[in-house]
Every structure is written in structure tokens, then in C-alpha cells.
Amino acid sequence: MSEKLTNRQVRSIKKMFENKGRRQQLKQQGGKRPDSTSDRSRGPRRNDWDEADEDYFTTEKIRRAERVKPAQPASQADTVAPEPAETGTVIEVRSGDSLVMYRGRTVRALLPKGSRAADGTRSPLAVGDRVELEAVARSDTARIASIAPRRSGLSRDVYEAGRHEASAVAHVLAANIDLVVVVCSPAEPPYRPRLLDRYLVAASRDGLEAVICLNKTDLGVPDAVAASLAGYERLGTRVLRTSAETGDGVDAARECIAGTVSLFTGHSGVGKSSLLNALEPGLSLRIGGVTETKAGQGKGRHTTSSARLLPLSTPDTFVVDSPGIRAFGVRGMPPRELATHFPDIDALAGGCAFGDCRHRAEPDCAVRAAAHLDPFLKARVASYKGMLAELER
Template sequence: MTQKLTQHQIRAVKKMLANKGRRQQIKELRSGKPPEQRPKSRTPRRKDWDADDEDYFTSEKIRRAEKIKAGPQPREVEVVDREPEVTGTVIEIRSGDSLVMYQGRTVRAMLPAGARSVQGMRSPLAVGDRVELGPGPSGAAYITHVAARHSALSRDATIGSGPETAHVLAANVDQIVIVCSPKEPPFRPGLIDRYLVAASRDGLPAAICLNKTDLAISEEVEVALQGYAALGFDVLRTSAEAGHGLESARAQIAGKVSLFTGHSGVGKSSLLNALEPGLALRVGDVTHATAGQGKGTHTTSSARLIPLSLPETFVVDTPGIRTFTIRGMAPRDLASHFPDIDALAAGCAYSDCLHSAEPNCAVRSAQHMDPFLRGRYKSYRLMLAELER
């Protein structure tokens, strides 16, 4: 005679089978083998977790949602102000998943569905984020926790008149390297100033790298480079084509995580290839048509964290951009991110002077006598107008 199990016994058996299945998933994740090479689990993945189970995902710390009558609840990724227990570093974010450097190898990891959208952010993840991983369905890895960032560089990603959306270019970087060129595409001090303001706002040191020094350098470019150096910024001169200035550039990035950024076509990827032989990043040429329009070509489609052969040295190769909108500060705070303008502000007649249309403004008077300051003041006025909208 077959004895019918009680509900309590059925529940205990289910829990035992589920624990066995979870242990198998963790073992497969740590094995490093692709899913197709792993032995299939004999125990089907449990789909009926109860939130009141005593061991409800405590070992993996996976925050799942239980489907209830009101509908599916959003899945979340917790941001923790501590060192992750199972540390991986996001090296690239792709459509639907991310590549994570984990225990010396690269694994594909996904965010829970409900965590892929965060108000005010284009993405909850950024290249350089330190994360914890847990097992998911079909042997895939899931990102379960994101460690608090010690630094990040962000730009406004708002399209049209929509709500402000921040795009974090990279997290946990030590400095940014603003790559520019004397021509093809032309030197753009206004874009450099925007990067410098963003770096100052986000508390990051910045260096300026003039690449393509094998091309003719105009007096205007020389004046600007000398002006930036006088403000205390490191100014590098390199030529990926001719191999000039590479040792100085290597010394600048050694032992750091450096974000390389700049206008499209200035040769960021070519420069990184020259700094690290064998890297073989894809590069593109600036055609005569685009050069005449001041445009370059995009060869990097998404930000990538790349380890170099120098000890503890990483670079973030970012796509070239043509615009960089400043957000995240009050108009009255903008001048503090222009050290030359901020120093002159003490001579203004009004303590709350925005150096725009106020009478007896020391900044407006001084910029007429200094070509470099004149260009900086133009950048300041353009950014001020954006912040006042």
C-alpha cells in the first residue's frame, strides 16, 4: 500500500532537491567551463521559491522576485558600501549582457530584468564597476551586487527635451586622458574644456594628450597647450604614427586606471595600439570629406576596460564623441571648475557675479587681453547658458 505524503513532507523533499540543484549551479559557475561543456544537472531548477523559506537564497545572495497576484515584482541589484565578496570587474557592457573579468577569466554576466533601468541613469552598470556574481538559469552568471564606486566620469545623455539622463562613461578610474589632434580633425579647445570641467566636478585628475604631432602644429594650438600647462594640467605630445612621446605617455598611465577619451578621429585606438604592441584595436582613417567638416570616424563602438602589460595598468578605450553636455551643477558653481576664471572672480564688483552681463566684471575685462583666456571664457559662457536653461 502506497503511503500518501503530507504537505510538510512534500515541502521538505522539494527543499532538499532545490538545495542540491543550487549547489550544482555554483559548482558549474566556478568550473569556468562553457555551459555546453558542463554536465547537465539531474535536478530541474526549482521555480516555486517561497519568500518565507529559511534559506531563501542566503548563500548566493540572489535577490529574486516572487510572482504574486498583483503581478511580477521588479528584480533588483543591491549597491553595497563594502568590498564585494566574489569580485569581478565589468570590462564591457553589451546589449543584454556584460563581460566581467572574474578570477582571471572573462565571463558573460547578466543583470536581473528589473534592474536594467534606474531613474536618472542610462544604465545601472558602467565599465569598471566591481560586482558580485551568482548563478542564474541555464548556467549563466548573474550580477547580484555592485560595490560603491570610488570615482566615475559622467556626461549628460539626454536626447531632445526628455528628462535628464546621466551616462557614466567609466567607474573606478584614477584619471582621464583627453586625446586631441592639431588637425584632421581640428583642435577643439571647447571640447577639452568640457572634459576638464566634468573631471573637476567628478574629482578626477586630467591630462591632455596632443596626438598626431607629426602633423603641423599651429600657433593657436601651441598657445592653448601652454595655457593648459600653466594651469597645472599634464600636457603630453605623442604621435602614434611616428612613435614619438610614447615613453612619456606610458609613464603617465603606469599603475593607474586611465580613461582615454576625445573627439572622434583623434587617434585614441591608434595611440593605445602604439603604447601596447599586439593590442590590435580597430582603427579608422579620417577621410578628406570628414576632415573638411571637422569630423572623425567612430572605430570604438562601446567603452572597454583593457589590461596592459605594465603592472597594475588598465585603460578604458571609449568611443569618440562630438558633443559633451555639462549637467549636474548649479550655474553659480561653474566658475569654480575654471581655475583661471575663479582666480579673477575676486576682482568682480559683485560677490555673486556670474561673469555674464554684470557690470564691473573682472573676468570680462581680463579676457580681452589674453587669447587663451578669451577661448576659455567662450567655453564658460556656452556651458553657463546650458546650465541656465
Template sequence: MITGTIVKGIAGFYYVKAEDKIYECKARGKFRNTNITPYIGDIVKIIPDESQLTGSIIEILPRKNLLIRPPVANIDQAIIVFAAKSPDPNLQLLDRFLVLIEEQNLDICICINKIDLDIEKDYEEIKSVYERAGYKVILTSTVSNIGIEELKRELMSKTSVFAGPSGVGKSSLLNKVDANLKLKTGDISQKVKRGKHTTRHVELLALSEGGFVLDTPGFSSLSLEHISPDVLQKYFKEFNLYRDYCKFSECSHIHEPQCMIKQKLNEGMIDQGRYERYRFIYNELESAKQRRW
């Protein structure tokens, strides 16, 4: 029996990296009987057949965390990738990603890619907004080789999920970080101005200089309906400095008087765009809550 990490799962087979080998494994029936599903990133114990490089998963070790979308376990951090141009940045979608990752209590780094395409350098304002909110932001260009070394250092010796919309250059960035990966890349569809999906499944990729990274399929929308509107504010991290000073302990920061969040918004300490996107998501979650009733 040996211990390894599930790096890929396809059609009921799980590929486990253990002792510098990859074993094609099936999960024991007991997992199906107890409704337990192995996830990419799970640390597992297997009984291997060395001659065939196959095996059986007999135990899943306790997880430190679990993401549902993308479906992956035991992640150290999330790198959320958006493009400065082609496609244009969708900050509503970015904030949805941030809410989902904040919910999992993971470290987060925002990567703004393709900055060579943004002649007006609008990405600098986006960078400023999210740095003031408390996030690390890396600017990159695979054409100009900007930010590649910084991104490589961020990934080293960690298990990271690489997430973001289609067409923002996630696979191209990873190929720059580690040329051995040789990931397939795609162009932007000119008809709909969205990226073509080049990543078809979730896979844990070993980096030459240490660490693992997940290149995940891109998303164009993210549902947050499982989140209560009352707790949404916890996932806008710049609110956390001020929300305990509101007059009402259950302040939504929407309608209530003497709200410290709105005061800091008026003082310019909280970004207007971030606050408006918070309101939009809050109202969306409140409407979903009413429908469930």
C-alpha cells in the same frame, strides 16, 4: 562567491574580470526591481559557474564616482584626446569635456595627438594655454612615436577613461601604448572631415603593465544643460585663484563691476579664448534655464 570588475556590457550581459578570468554574467532581478543599473567599472560580487565561465551578479560594491557619458564607474582619471590636425582642434568642445570631467572631480590629462601633421606647430600655443590653466598636457604622434612613453607612464596602475571626438586617434594611441590591445582604427571621412566611429561600445581594457583604460566612442557635441550657470565658474579651474576677490560674492564674471576675473583677463593672467568660451557656455546655460522656467 568572488569579487571582480565589470569590463564590458553588451545586450544585458556583463563581462566580469575576476581572478584572471572573464565571466559572462547576468544581473540578478533585484537590480531591475530597484532601478539599479550595473556600469562598466563597477566592482561586483558574483556567484560563478567555473565550468561554463558564467555567473550571476549579486552585489554592486559602493562606487567612488560615476560618469554618465561615457557610462562608467570608479575612474581615477580622464585622458582627453584631441588632434592637432585632421580634424582641427575644437576648443569649445574641449572645454565642454573639461567642464564635465571637472564636475566629477577627476584628475585630467589633455593629450594633443597627431602633432606630426601640424607643420606650423599651432599646438604649442594650445599646450601653453591649458598648462597655464592648470592642466597636464602631453603631445603625441603615433607616426613619430612622440610622447608614447610619457602617455604609458600616465596610464600605468590607474583606471583611466580615454575620451575625445571621433578621428583624433584614440584607438591608435592605445595600440601604441599596448600592442596587445589590437584595437580597430579608422580614417578621417574626407567628405565631412570627421572621424569614422571605430569604437562601438564602452569597454574596460586591461593594460599589460598594469591599469585599465576605457576607449570610448567619439563625440561631436556635449550637452551641459544639467549644470547651473551659477556653478559653471567652478569648473574653469584658473578662475578659482581669483573669484573670491570679486566685489560681489555671486559674481558671474560677465556683467558685474570690480570683477577680479575680468581684471586678471585684462592683465593677461587668464586666456582670452578660455574666457570667451566660458561666456558662451554661461549664456547657453542661462538661456536653457530660462526655457525651463
């Protein structure tokens, strides 16, 4: 069962997707912003799909009125069924339905029949999606009529057990985000650089900035893990080091995500929810118990079961807490494109004898030669080859 959102969270989500988007539109039109707050260029964009004639000041008035009289949770309302063509923001996707923030209220929303993803299991919706709602009845339930085009999204490929790999389906972890925070740990569960590489490739492919966050630093950071993270820093990837347990590095993490909509993702049990609880006291996200996480086996069991969009008290800051993942399929690009998402490999490729070298068994390969001398590059090339094989299947 999901935790209830506070009224402050409700207003905050509404503000992000309505007022902030309006400010962006005014800015694009060359109009003056009605307030002095800074507008992030990476902030959610408003598109044609929104009501074009909505007045910013009207929205502000509604918002101020709500501040005085907080919105009632959906369960207490007589009706929250919207008029046709009302838009909302998906804050949680569940197996049968979704929760949509609509006019400061949480509405249970259903997808139209027959709109399941190709594999019949995953919803085509993602947390952060803007959706058009239709009324179904005098209840707290609405039907989703359409999903607005996304300004961004991070997706992975999921291979269904027992099915041919060609039937992999794309799973959008979160939509309309600015930043991907890939959380990992030095132990319990073990550090997995191959998974990090998959995240970095997918973020690059999807045009998103990614930062790595090594959590659980209180457990000690082995030299090999420190060296690997230093390698990512040399590539230009920001690396945060935190302990949700002791609070070390939490302030720097809070600063890093300030003013963004960020997705916290990574292997199960690395401490995503714990870190978010440390970042924002009062969030009270459920975390895995010591016995539940099978820490000794380094496995971790999924504690967070669905992705949730949550506002933080830092202005204009939102996070998506998401369930841990064990596998991250990277497809959806021609094999030749893959190396372009490995800046270190790409930079060396000019020295290869063959212009179309794939850095596998070709003679006089500058990438493989350099990898013999550099353990970090060696690990990166191993990741690259694994992904290349996947793309060529």
C-alpha cells in the same frame, strides 16, 4: 565583435581588483604587506562589500596556480556560473549584456529586468564597476545582483534627441579610475578647446585628475593650437604630445599612465585606439580606416563601439579604451559652483565689483576685463558661459 583577451590580460585584471585591493586593505589595517611591491595610494580600494574573511595568501596561491595553468576562456568552460554573492569586474558594457571578469574568466552578465537607466537605453553599469553575480544556469552567463559603490567615475550628461533637456541622463564613461586622458588632435578632426574645457570641468567635479593628450602631432601643430595648449599647461594641466603614427611622445605617455587605471576619451577619430596600440604592441584594437573616418570632413565615425578595460604590460597599469564622443553635457551642479572648476576664472573673480558676479553682463567684471587682453582666457570664458547657460536651463 570584441577582441579576445589573452590569458595574461585575464590574470592581470584579476590581480588588480582582488590582490591589489587586498594589499590596500592590509595597509589600512596597519598590517605589513606580504611583498615589497609599492602600493599606490590611488589604487582600487577594497570595501566592506567584498568578502571580509578572504585571506591574501589564499588569493596569491590561486593566482600562482593560475600562472601555471592558465584560465580557460569562458566559451570553453563547462560552467562558469558563480555561486551567489561572487564579485567580478565589468570589463565591457554592451547594449544587451556585459562582460565581467570573474575568477580569471570572462562571464557574460545580464542585468536584472527593469534595471535599465531612466531613458531605457543606457545601462546603469560602467566599465570598471565591481558587481555581485548570481548564477543563472550551467552556462557562461550570470546575472548581476548589485553594483558596488564606486570609488570614482567620470560622467557626462547625454541629451536624448527630441526630448526635453531636463530629461538628460548621466552616462558614466568609466568607474573606479585614477586618471582621465583627454585625447585631441590638431586636425582631422579639428582641435576643439570647448570640448576640452567640458572634460576638465567634469573631471574636477568628479574629483579626478585629467591630462590632455594632443595626438597626431605629425600632421603639424598650428600656432593657435600650441598657444591654447600652453594655456592649459599654465593652469597646471599636464599636456602630452604624441603621434601614434610616428611613435613620437609615446614613451612619455606610457610613463604618465604607469601604475594607474586611466580612461582614454575624446572626440571620435582623434586616435585613442591607435595611441593605445602604440603604447602596447599586441593590443590590436580596431582603428578607423582612412576612408571610414571621413578625415577630409573632419568628422570621424565611431570605430570603437563600447568601452573596454584592458591591462597593459606595465605593472599595475590598466586603460579604458572608449568610443569617441561628440557632445559632453555638464550638469549635476549648482550654476554657482561652475566657476570653481575654472581655476583661472575663479582666481580673478575676487576683483569683480559684485561678490556674486557671474561674469556675464555685470558691470566692473574683472574676469571679462582680463579676457579682453588674453585670447586663452577669452576662450575659457566663452566655454564657461556656454556651460553656465546649460546649467541654468
